[in-house]
Amino acid sequence: MHVTAATGIIFWFRRDLRLHDQVALVAAAQRAEQQGRWLLPVFIHDRAESAPTRWGFTRMAPHRRTWLTSAVDALAAQLRVLGSDLVQLRGNSVDTLVQLVRTLGHPWLVCEEIAAPEEQAVVAALLASGVNVQTIWQSSxxxxxxxxxxxxxxxxxxxxxxxxxxxxxxxxxxPLPPIKRLAPLPSHALLNAITVGHEERGGADHVLASEPWPDDARSAFPLxxxxxxxxxxxxxxxxxxxxxxxxxxxxxxxxxxxxxxxxxxxxxxxxxxxxxxxxxxxxxxxxxxxxxxxxxxxxxxxxxxxxxxxxxxxxxxxxxKLYRARGLGEAPVPSHDPDHFARWCRGETGQPFIDAGMRELAATGYLSNRMRQNVASYLIHDLGCDWRAGAAWFESQLLDYDVYSNQGNWLYLSGRGTDPRQGRRFNPDKQAQDYDADGSYRALWARAT
The missing domain is CATH 1.25.40.80 (Serine Threonine Protein Phosphatase 5, Tetratricopeptide repeat)
Structure with missing residues (x-):
């Protein structure tokens, strides 16, 4: 359905779910206000994030989805206070945004820039589909x-x-100060048109039901x-x-x-x-x-x-190059043992320090930096598994998954990134002695729940 009206600006929230220090949203809001146009904030719950990985598990496990959904819902509430709202749509990001742009009369789409291959491919596909996209760098x-x-x-x-x-x-x-004012939303006719042909739409209503908050008193980050x-x-x-x-x-x-x-x-x-x-x-x-x-x-x-x-x-x-099996160097494709990997994910390797860390991760979606290095090293250097499988597991599980840091750290530890030492193996027994001398951490996570 196409609606003829004065076009406005769509602002696509990606991994910038805030109103403070919002360089991209400020630019979009100023553009809309100067041109007397509407501004429509949008968030896409991309189905790709729920798709299975090549390693046999979903890309976004419940802990991480719950955390993300809570941030999106909080942002929607903040926008309503400003007289705006957050339209939440579910589907493939490219298809959903292309359809939205066509429905609203081909407005500009503004969003933050994410300099990772998959995220860049989405923007490239939007441009190839005729969408006018402006990306703005702001996350550093x-x-x-x-x-x-x-x-x-x-x-x-x-x-x-x-x-x-x-x-x-x-x-x-x-940092920029918090945004206090936004251009108005599109007309009711345009907003109602969004519901036609889209899988799901949400404003005040949730698009996805939140998972229950986990309840584990042991967590270092108690959601x-x-x-x-x-x-x-x-x-x-x-x-x-x-x-x-x-x-x-x-x-x-x-x-x-x-x-x-x-x-x-x-x-x-x-x-x-x-x-x-x-x-x-x-x-x-x-x-x-x-x-x-x-x-x-x-x-x-x-x-x-x-x-x-x-x-x-x-x-x-x-x-x-950061996503190649051999990384930045010319090392051979890493070996992989699916059984070892599965036991690592479950915290059943038989190495008590490593298993404690993996159980904490699975139970809470969080893990200390020290334990992240230890469990990653163990998977790569002791179990002989593909570092990309470990990176994918962290993407699925971690509340604080960040595409840049996750990829960089796994490459670094595998010796396929920019570490001048070309790989770092952590001795789990020595690490346990140095950082868990009394065994309290291992005792705390001796069981999964």
Whole structure:
């Protein structure tokens, strides 16, 4: 169905489910307001994310879907407060957006840029279908134009990258303030037209029923408990309490912890959905430093956010090469043992430290950075499995799955990425002695539930 009317702007939310530091949405809103046009916020629940992987499991398990859905629902509520709304559609992103654009009279589609092959292919397919698309980069700590080099010439090793930024005194980009006003929605006639031919549409109504919040008191990231809801307000409240309790002062000394909420910043699940921007997180730490002073721990938070940036710029430089079986080098295609992999996923390898980590991941959708390195190393170097299978399992399970960091870290540990040491094997017995000397973590996760 085609409706003739003054066209407007569709803003497609992807992994930027917030109103603060929203470079792309601000650009879309300004364009709509200047031209006297409507603005329609949209989110697509893409069926591809529920499809089975080549490894035999769904791309998005219940924990991660619940977390994402809570962020989407919270965003919809925020938009309604501004007199707007969030149209939620379900289906293939390309087909759904092409149909939506045709229904609404061929408006421009604006969205954030995601520099990963699958996400870029979606935009390319939209362009090939005649959709006018404007993508805007916004997910990095440092803006693209503030880099001291072209992103396609980023140093491959993190240390060289970090030194280059610090030598040039590159600072994080200041976050934009929260959006307070948006252009009006399309007319009721246009909104009603969206229901024709689409699989499902939701505004105030949910498109997908949320999975129940998991209830596991052992979790280091207790979804659904006070302070751990998925929306932007939850993210900002968590950031505020983290600083108010002066936890940034101890980050470096506690970051390798395994049990409890406070051993690390726990920003990553909100960063992954975009409910929190990296720039907003760092601005809070800068304010903390101004009040309490900078130290090695606050610097280490900067250090970790730069790692996140580095994996993003590596995608600009290497693109699809990061997704090859041999990675960036010429190593042979990795071997794979389906039985070993299945036992690893279930936490039944027989190695108590590794099994504890895999049980925590399956039960909660979260795992400490220290344990992520250990379980990934064990799968690759001890069980002789394909690193891509492990990366796919993490994509399915992790609340804080981020396409850039997930791919970069698995390549790094496999020796097929940019690690100058060409692979890192962690000795699980030594790691258990160093980080779980009293066995409390292994005892905590000795059983699955």
């Amino acid at each position: 700590l440092v803006a693209l134009e503030e880099l001291p080099f072209d992103p396609q010439a980023v140093p491959d090793t993190f240390t060289t990258f970090r030194h280059a930024l610090e030598r040039e005194h590159v600072q994080a980009t200041r 659904g408990s006070s302070g751990f809801d998925g929306g932007e307000q939850g993210a900002l409240q968590h950031l505020q309490q983290y600083c108010q309790r002066r936890l940034p002062d101890s980050y470096k000394s506690t970051r390798n912890g395994l049990i409890g909420v406070d051993y690390s910043s726990k920003w990553s699940p909100w960063l992954a959905t975009g409910a929190l921007s990296a720039r907003q997180a760092w601005a809070a730490i800068q304010a903390f430093e101004a009040e309490h002073g900078a130290n090695e721990s606050t610097y280490w938070l900067w250090f970790e956010l730069l790692w996140r940036d580095h994996f993003r710029w590596l995608h600009f430089k290497h693109g699809k």
